[in-house]
Structures are given as C-alpha cells and as structure tokens.
Amino acid sequence: MHLCLDSSVIVAALRRQEKDHLPALKLLRQIKDQEHIAIEPYTVLVEVVAAIRRRTGSKELATRVKDDLLALGTFRFVDLDAVSSSSAAGIAADIGVRGMDAIVIQVAKEFGIPLVTLDVEIIEKAKGIVEMPDLASL
Numbered sequence: 001m002h003l004c005l006d007s008s009v010i011v012a013a014l015r016r017q018e019k020d021h022l023p024a025l026k027l028l029r030q031i032k033d034q035e036h037i038a039i040e041p042y043t044v045l046v047e048v049v050a051a052i053r054r055r056t057g058s059k060e061l062a063t064r065v066k067d068d069l070l071a072l073g074t075f076r077f078v079d080l081d082a083v084s085s086s087s088a089a090g091i092a093a094d095i096g097v098r099g100m101d102a103i104v105i106q107v108a109k110e111f112g113i114p115l116v117t118l119d120v121e122i123i124e125k126a127k128g129i130v131e132m133p134d135l136a137s138l
Helices: 007-014 021-032 042-056 059-071 082-095 099-111 120-125
Strands: 002-005 037-041 075-078
Touching: 002 007, 002 021, 002 099, 007 021, 007 042, 037 042, 037 099, 042 059, 042 075, 042 099, 059 075, 082 099, 099 120
Parallel strands: 002 037, 037 075
Antiparallel strands: none
C-alpha cells in the first residue's frame, strides 16, 4: 500500500519518548520491510531532521536520520513544483492549516493515497479531502 506520512509519525517512530512511539515504529518498520511505500514531499524530510536535531541536540543523529531516510528505497520523495505549490496553497486557504501541513495533504491528495498523521489539527481539518487511517489500524 502507498501511504503519505506526516512528519509527526516519523518523529514518533524515532523517539521512544513520543506518545505513539510503538505503533509509529511498527509502521516505519513495515515501510522499511517493503510492506508499504511512503510517498513524501521533501518538506517532511526537512521537518523530521529539524525535529530530531531540536529534540535531541545531536547534529550527528539528525544527519544520520536524513541519510537513512534518503537511502530507503521505500521512501519516495517528491518535489514541490508550481502546480503542486498552487494546489497546496489552495488547500491552506480553504481549510486553514499550516503551510507544511497543506503540502503533506496536497501530496496525499495528488497521489490518491492515505495520509497517516498524529496531528489533531490535520485530522480535524482535512476530513473529506484525504483518507486518514488510524495509525493503530495499520
């Protein structure tokens, strides 16, 4: 199955301290084991690396996370071009989400794939735009 993961899910998978660590880690392992393919905007890569650096204080760990995500063949990162930017901006204007959240929603919508997120605001505001399965159900 193809999925789009919000950065909140990836960060939760990488940090034991996060509330939904175990189900997020299970999903990340499924992606690593080729049970799923993750289609992600490059903004998710930036958000994850920045979150890991900020929360751990470790430049080395943040760099390793970046390199590992880029090396995984089951993570496919997509560029933000003029058409997708306009679509994401339209989503932001329509439902009032943050810019990076609008980009993740736009990618899930463009590829017709479920969006997996732990972000309550995205879950509430993106209903009807994209499918959002519960993390525990995957």
